Amino acid sequence: MDKEKLEEVKIQLQQWLNEAQEFVREIPPPQLYAAIGVVLFTVLFFLIIRLFKRRSSNAILLTGLSGSGKTVLFYQLRDGSSHQGTVTSMEPNEGTFVLHSETSKKGKIKPVHIVDVPGHSRLRPKLDEFLAQAAGIVFVVDAVEFLPNVRAASEYLYDILTKASVVKKKIPLLILCNKVDKVTAHTKDFIRRQLEKEIDKLRASRTALSSADITNEFSLGVPGEAFAFSQCQNKVTVAEASGLTSDIAQLEQFIREHVKA
Numbered sequence: 001m002d003k004e005k006l007e008e009v010k011i012q013l014q015q016w017l018n019e020a021q022e023f024v025r026e027i028p029p030p031q032l033y034a035a036i037g038v039v040l041f042t043v044l045f046f047l048i049i050r051l052f053k054r055r056s057s058n059a060i061l062l063t064g065l066s067g068s069g070k071t072v073l074f075y076q077l078r079d080g081s082s083h084q085g086t087v088t089s090m091e092p093n094e095g096t097f098v099l100h101s102e103t104s105k106k107g108k109i110k111p112v113h114i115v116d117v118p119g120h121s122r123l124r125p126k127l128d129e130f131l132a133q134a135a136g137i138v139f140v141v142d143a144v145e146f147l148p149n150v151r152a153a154s155e156y157l158y159d160i161l162t163k164a165s166v167v168k169k170k171i172p173l174l175i176l177c178n179k180v181d182k183v184t185a186h187t188k189d190f191i192r193r194q195l196e197k198e199i200d201k202l203r204a205s206r207t208a209l210s211s212a213d214i215t216n217e218f219s220l221g222v223p224g225e226a227f228a229f230s231q232c233q234n235k236v237t238v239a240e241a242s243g244l245t246s247d248i249a250q251l252e253q254f255i256r257e258h259v260k261a
Contacts, residue, residue: 059113059133060255063160064140065153066119069178072243073140073251074116076100082244092117092126099252112259124156131165136172136258138251143177143185143240146194154198158206158220161199161232167218170234174254181242192229192238200227 062070074093075083080100093116098109117127139157142149160166161173175195177188203220221227229236239250 058135058259059115059130060259061115061117061127061130061134061137062140063117063124063127063137063156064119064176065142065149065156067145068119068140068142069243070116070119070140073138073176073178073241073248074114076243076246076248077112077114077252077255080246082246092130099255101252110260112255124159127160128163128165131163131169131171134169134171136174136254137166138174138176138254140176140178141191141195142179143188143191144179144182146177146186146191150194150198154195154202157195158199158202161220161234161236162218164218167233172235172237172254172258173232174251175229175236175238176251177238177240178243180240181245181247188238188240196227196229203227 062074064070071093072082074095075081077099078095078097094114096111096113098111102109113133115130117130118124137160139160141153146153157175165171166173175188175192177186177191179185180188199220218233221231225231229238237254239254241248241251
């Protein structure tokens with residue numbers, strides 16, 4: 001019975017194919033060419049629109065070491081809550097929304113696409129998946145536990161600042177010193193200076209190891225001079241925040257500088 005049904009389907013398909021071929025033959029060539037042209041133009045148009053949307057730079061990427069408070073900041077931006085009890089993210093938190101602080105504003109407010117990229121070393125390559133859409137990068141630093149992690153933070157930051165996509169697009173980067181509400185938190189100026197010193201050491205050691213670093217396509221700083229963030233081809237700024245106390249004004253300012261409302 002199944003074979004009979006299959007044979008019927010084949011016969012029906014062949015009939016439709018014959019009818020379609022006959023229909024095409026009856027169409028005058030100029031009309032046929034015009035129809036094909038319209039179809040091709042429509043397909044090409046939608047492909048271009050889709051590609052443009054995919055490449056439009058409208059996302060803000062939150063990244064940094066695990067435990068720096070990225071996910072808390074994500075929820076503060078989205079709904080004004082710290083979501084106490086959040087754990088280390090193993091997958092990116094991603095959402096497009098109007099910033100919580102702007103929900104009471106009148107008029108049309110442009111939503112922002114925020115991506116919280118996991119900070120675990122094995123998951124950091126996920127950052128590359130979002131760089132094409134990045135309007136800005138926020139590198140979150142734990143201002144309390146900064147010194148024990150300064151080397152690891154500097155290495156990750158070095159890798160970001162030397163990525164070809166970051167340098168070529170000159171993606172602005174904000175170093176956000178989080179948890180500044182704590183008494184033992186370091187100041188943003190101290191953190192900036194220490195990061196510059198560590199990156200200067202990294203720059204020297206990596207250059208000595210290989211003059212053709214396949215991982216980092218661009219070098220940092222000015223040869224013969226101590227490294228400073230002001231030497232970067234993309235703009236690098238430093239700010240403070242406290243995710244747990246909702247003190248994120250400087251973060252929101254950075255976002256709106258690069259994703260206009």
